[in-house]
Amino acid sequence: MTSITAVQTLAPRVALAQPPTALTSAADTLTAAANVPSSTVSLGQPTIASEPQTYTRQGLLPGQMRYVWENDSQDKLATSLLTAFKTSSTAGRFNGIGAALIEQLVRNGGSGISQSVFAVSDDSPINPAVLKLQQTRLRENPDNGVSFSLTTASGATIRLSLASGEKGLAVSAEVDGGELSDDELRGLGKLADSFQSTIDGLNAQPPQLKLGALAKLDTTLFSSLQMNAKLQTPTGEQRFSLDLNERTRKLSLEGPTGEVRLSLDTHDGELLGSADQRKAAIANYLTQFDAAQHRGRADENLMGLFKDAFSQLNSLDDTRPTAVQKPFSMTDKDRALLSGLADFSASISETAQRSNPMRQDETDSFTFSASQQTDIQRQGLQDYSVQQRQQSKLDASFHQGANPLMALSLGSDRESQNYSYHVIDDQASSTTRLGFDKGKLVEASATQQASQKERILTYVNGDLKSDVTTPKAVTQSRNLQSLLKDAFEQERIAQRDRGDSVLEGLLQGQRSQWWLQTDPAKIAA
Template sequence: MNSLTALPRQAQILTPPQSTYSLASNATNIAGVPTIPSTSVTLGETTTVNDSETYSRLGMLSGQVRYAWEVDSQDKLTTSLQTAFEASRTSGRFKGIGSALIEQFAQNGGKNVSQSVFAFNGQSPLDPAELKLQQQYLRENPDNQVTFSLTTSSGATIRLLLASGEKGLAVSAEVEGGTLSAEELKAVGNLADSFQSSIDGLHEAPPQLKLGALVKLDPKMFTSLQMTAKLETPTGGQVFALTLNGKERSVSLAGPSGQVQLGLDTRNVELLGNSSQRKTAIDNYLAQFDAAQNRGRGEKNLMGLLKDAFTQLNSVDDNRQQPAQHLSSLNDKDRALLSGLADFKASISESATRSNPMRQDEVDSFTFQTSQTTTIKGSALRDLSVEQTQASKLNASFHRSLNPMTELALSNDRKSQNYTYHLIEDQASSTTRLAYDEGLLVEASASQQASQKERILSYMNGDLKSDVTTPKSVTQSRNVLNLLEDAFKQDRTSQQNLGVSLLEDLLQSQRSKWVLQADPSKIIGDPMIIS
């Protein structure tokens, strides 16, 4: 056993840790993993201790702190647990643990792994039965927990668990439904760093999404991934979930500041455009997210999580083949008016606050939703039709100081009641449609709609001075059939003469005419203004 690297300063290691007892038997499995003999390790004896230093970081008498290990081992995983357990907060105890667990699992050929450590005080080691109960309780009722489930194409499922409490830390890895090949073990091992990065990112202040290779699974190797986390972090409790499979790709994160959700429908692979088309769509959405956050005074870090999730989940190349019985078979021309992204739903909901003690009915809030839905009918070369709708909605309310140079500090004192209260209601949509008759393009249309409404109530020394509502709304509809036919003609000529497709370049400058745009003033053309 390696010596501890950071003990309370009154404790010293006098001799290398030695096993003081082993569990003779353990017939009950814990978390599905066969139990392995346990070990109690004495770290040191008390030296001179001042009254102010009586208790260690673990909240126990410093001179009597001992550790009980599930397995007496000197492997990297045990060393990582030992180091992590010395963290000053339980929220930091998963540092390095996720990657170490995956690495040991892969190196051991996919054999089950189980390890735990508990701190206790007193001169006598823990009773084996008591330790067994503590191990089970920690895994079932942890203060902090990460679960990870990965299913291979061969049908085997790898399950990982990280659990921590005030006095204990436990991990396990097991395989159900089969055994892993050498190739699968290598692929699992390659996820170690990304698994750890995702855990570390959630612990940052503010939390960050660092999913890395977790969202880039090889579909020939893995069919699904599920990761959940319940963590106490410097900014408060965080609940996280990541799901990847043949039907969906989703992320959710909830914490003190609010909740972010993003779900992609990945069943229809043929909706995906090339990388250039997808990047254009992603960039447009990121701009829409920023505009919504600025207009509604939303929490910047929360919107940053949505932007990170949207970028990471939509930037993945999906090389799955469409089922043979699927008759629509969209090509690049059929996707000309589409975003090139999978259909999705995304939302942000901030935790509402009441910052004005004099007017509790004035709530500071921010909610934002956006989505894309696509309908494909008919079959290629006959009566194929494709329609895609993108939409967004923003509802927000907030207070602002009348004097931009003075920070708003509302109280029950009427002299503090000099502010404006804003209520925002915005919505936008865009719809594109493309249709064929006996293989000939007969319809290509695009429409954009955006409306904004802002109500501003102005107060001076607590008295309402004005109540003004400003609405804006624009609708624009276009027939883009000639535009597309011209682009298709130029593209054919380029491919015949140069062997190079120019379609995406030709459409790039035109996409502003049909992409989602929430700001009415940015919808170009000859709009019909609606009061």
């Protein structure tokens, strides 16, 4: 490990200074050098001359490092920066830094922060102008960078930046458009650990999504949040984007194995059902995602990120703000056939691979998308209809070996060409509709549809032996008016006699009749 003997600081002049942690001073090093003999002689042994140890004028041995700071500070943030810089690779230098930056900003009462540290291995004098240029370049074009922007309900904007390169680490924090109140500072402090866990998760191998409190933003304090990251990992570059505001929630992940995208339309809080209803809807969607992953042989880690993104962004609705009073407001009865979730579009796409050198037109690929769209038509306070459509699409292709006990290894020789090539094309949808006339339920219907098509090409020693396409398709329409009327009547009696709601329990076991189902066999059942 490279030893450290001196620290230089630019604040604003260059000078030797004590670092934020205990380091050996240049004077101590020079004293130690004076006590080291240039040669030694042992009686009875051949004379061995030790090479004299030469020190630079900074008191460094050849190859030793010194650290140059932007500002002379001994706060906890500087300590965290030095620790991360000394103990981590370029990709892992944000370890603990995100949380430390937020915590320091809170301790400063919102006052701006700018700090950087660079490693220098030679004894050349530091030019302040050159150092300033290095700091600017690092912040504008880092090997690894994270930016974070948080707008308060009062209108102030908090901006954080983390940047690392081979020889430097820089952070900054500023508040524009106003000062932070005590409540806002406390709210910001509560995000520190989640900000750090998000960074750490993206840096993990394989990457993980750990949004924590970032996915449960306190809307009484903050109106929007943006976070972007570019990280160099051992497997390749990972890019991340998160955008939360009053109307939308968007997340994207792009990495070597593929990409994940999710967008929620949250401007209409009327669609949001009870916590139990949303929990059941999320579970149903995750089941469909798992089925697609299994059928299309998708990468499990990438699908895990997709599922985590869907679950965590929908968890934002666990605490719903009190709805603004409107002439018309939906009730739990109006949402009986809905998912209870905000409308969304979501997709996962795996990076295509060409694993067969003899047939480059055959790819291993996986693309899956799902969406939900709700339409409310009102003719009056008691005359209206609600329609929700859920849909999904899967396109996938993969190679499978003829012998399940042996790993498939496709080569340029015909003897390796014993396999089947699968091409998947699936679609599914579910449409529910509720209609009310003068407040009375006059329509309740659901239509589920699912189709699966799989083409299998089988090769033996490179020769095509079979090409078979198997299609499956089912459409099921149901009139749910009697079911709902009975459930609504039991709910009315329970509310009257006990003041309790039983509607969710009555509908829970029936929802497979109208929610999205990608397997035709399960619709037919």
